[in-house]
Amino acid sequence: MNGLRWQALALTIGVICGYAAYRGGLPLPWMLGPMIGNTIAAMARVPVMAPMRLRPVVMPVIGVLLGSAVSAEVFGMMGTWIATLLILPLFLACAAATSYAVYRRVGGYDPVTAYFSAMPGGLNDMLILGAEAGGDERRIALAHAARILIVISFVALFFGLFLGVRTGGGSARWTDLGALGLADYAILGVCAVLGAWLGKRAGLPAAPVFGPMIFSGIAHVVGWVTVPPPTLLVITAQIVIGTIIGTRFAGATLAEIRRDLSLAALASLGMLIVAVCFAEGIARISGIPLSQAFLAYSPGGLTEMSLLTLALGQDVAYVSVMHVIRITVVIGSAPFVFRLIRR
Secondary structure, rough: HHHHHHHHHHHHHHHHHHHHHHHOOOOOOOHHHHHHHHHHHHHOOOOOOOOHHHHHHHHHHHHHHOOOOOHHHHHHHHHHHHHHHHHEEEEEEHHHHHHHHHHHHOOOOOHHHHHHHHOOOOOHHHHHHHHHHOOOEEEEEEHHHHHHHHHOOOOOHHHHHOOOOOOOOOHOOOOOHHHOOHHHHHHHHHHHHHHHHHHHOOOOOOHHHHHHHHHHHHHHHEEEEEEEEHHHHHHHHHHHHHHHHHHHHHOOOOHHHHHHHHHHHHHHHHHHHHHHHHHHHHHHOOOHHHHHHHHHOEEEHHHHHHHHHHHOOOOOOHHHHHHHHHHHHHHHHHHHHHHHHOO
């Protein structure tokens, strides 16, 4: 019962902070607000707990939303993605090396913990691989949670406050519950459930998001459904995701949080600088907008970066596919490179 109470408290903080961020005009408010609010609560030793049981429910909703932004024109632009794909491994190597230097030289982490903390892959995947290799699980988990928090916050605030791009989702973006017919709900529901299940069976990275995104994209491109999922459901999903990210720091001491946030800020800044340099090269080579290439190379989470891309009106398919490939490359190569370096 206490666990449910602390989860309810975290979600309440998420709703309040999300609404405050929305009223304040912050970019991506319904995810950024809960992230920041619950991080502060965790630092203040408030007994918040992540509602992890809701995660498998809300992730397919985000996937269906991202798929609704895919259009037939996307397929004609895939030829321009080749340069991004070819340069991606080099970017990952440079970004990981920069981050590793921070955790090893500045943070004083042992080589194993520093290595898996520095890899720009998924939190759960790097945590499992790092633990198997003998790294400090807690430090690795906090490092990746802090990286996602800082990268998403920085990118969202930079686009929103400095470039004037608003992502709050005004009335023009709102989709009422009644805007969808029974057939629309049925089709999107099938996309969510079947996409998540088949994505997991196929071994797709971030399957609960990427699988439904593929099915939803197909359904929207062929015209089976023409509307995105209701905005109220999307907001609920964003609150849950933001709350989970913010409560990653629950249970850590203030000194641990301060140290990990400081190191993650330095490491993330280094990776973002590398991302800007590579994005500039991609923009010059392929003609892809610099902002879009930067979003594709920013080392945040797939779900968070895809949502941010959608809110900023950029090419969701391009950015999402690049992040899926990034995660796949890191998961596939990180253990091999680690064994090679260790020998």
